[in-house]
Amino acid sequence: MESVKKTEDQHGFAAHPGRCVVERTFAWLGRNRRLARDFEASIASAVAFLYAASAMLLVRRLTRS
Template sequence: VFADGGYAGEKLRAALVGNGNWTIEIIKRSDAAEGFELLPRRWVVERTFAWLGRCRRLAKDWEASIESSTAWINIASIRVMTRRLATYCLVS
């Protein structure tokens, strides 16, 4: 699991206990850095959020329950993966 420096405490580790054997890597910005610095692996999370945000239902936080929100995220992920597979099958 790649996480931002804001998740460096024990809260994330405690949340993952009992949900499998995960390795957590905290991606932090160097203290000596000035201006913009490209951080490794951080773009993966940002890009994934952008793909999921293309689904109108996920553009705003309208869901009344966590279960409903989780279901719609799963549906959006299936949609993204199905489109990728379809494109791959057409090219191959």
């Protein structure tokens, strides 16, 4: 991961390659109610629910096709 700085002639928003992929992934995971807030007591449980949300997303996509 690398930090992207604005160019000197840039004003406002500029799309960067790969940025929409990351934002879209966070939006999909944010749809899961458990991941919408940071209520988990430990990092291990937060990671477990992240895996569960990813698995549910994958299963939903597989059943559609």
